[in-house]
Amino acid sequence: MKLLTVLTVAFGFAISPAQAAEPGKRPKGVVELFTSQGCNSCPPADEYLSQLALEGDVVALSYHVDYWDYLGWRDTLATSDNTQRQHQYSRAFGTRSVYTPQAIINGRQEVNGAKRTLVDNAINEMADTIDGMIVDVDVSYSGDTLVVETSGVEGWSGDAHVVLVYFDRATDVKIERGKNSGRRFTYLNSVNAFHTAGKWHGKATRLELPMSEISRKAPGGCAVLIQSMKQGGLPGAVLGAAIVPREESW
Known part of the structure; x- marks a missing residue:
């Protein structure tokens, strides 16, 4: 079983500027880490994901899964939807099983x-290539509305979704049982929910979303992914992404 190592530093800061790429600048890529508090191989991966989140060059998201809960500790951040997303990636890649810590780069x-x-x-091999971020994603506020604007890609055809991913910016967890018993970690960008907010058809797109809905679902933070879809609704390549800048009213 492969597992993660969580960041062992106690954070005493407000996480903000470093977690978002500069406005109008494409991130180098998207890293989706599938991890578990019950996985003793995961802390190094968690620590690195946290480093990526703080540096802000990539959109770094941590999906806690629940299939190691039987080992003695129920992951406090895991959701069945996170586990299902990993299984969907597994089917999309044609692999037979899932594991932690698994990182998916750009889908x-x-x-x-x-x-x-x-x-x-x-990340570096895909950056600035057709396998990297080829869609600009700009996020702004207009009154009580969150506005998502994207560029288009000439000649692009296929099915792509605008996916909103909600996460907690920093969560301190003391693990009391299981493989990591007695350890305390601070997890960054742990995903608590996600959903499709619309479709992208290869053209410049503007999508308006009510801030009341965003702030209710994302008390911590939110990312926008433009993700192509494979046959059967399986997740494909991430074409563009952005971290939603945090409003003081959140």
Whole structure:
């Protein structure tokens, strides 16, 4: 079983500027880490995901899964939807099983999330290529509305969704049982929900969403992914992404 190592530093800061790429600047990529508090191989991957989140060059998201809960500790951040998303990626990649820590880069490639070199190489090899972020995503506020605007891609055809991913910016957890018993970790960008807010058809798109809905679902933070879809509704390549800038009213 592959597991993660969570960040062991106690954070005493307000997480904000470093977690978002500069306005109008495409991130280098998207890293989706599937992890578990019950996985003793995961803390190094969690720590690296936290580092990526703070640096802000990539959209870094941590999906806690629940299939290791039987080992003695119920992951406090896990959801069945997170587990289902990993299984959907597995089917999309044609693999037979899931594991932790697994990092999905740009929805295109999976690597062991604890192996930093593999994650870095995947990000850098895709950056500024057709396998990287080819869609600009700009997020702004207009009164009580969140406005998502995207660029188009000439000649693009296919099915793509505008996916909103809600996460907690920092969650301190003391693990009392299981493989990591006695350890305390601070998890960054742990996903608590996600859903499709609309479709992208290859053209410049403007989508308006009520802030009341965003602030209710995302007390911590939110990311926008433009993600192509494969046959059967399975997740495909992430074409563009952005972290939603936080409003003081959240």
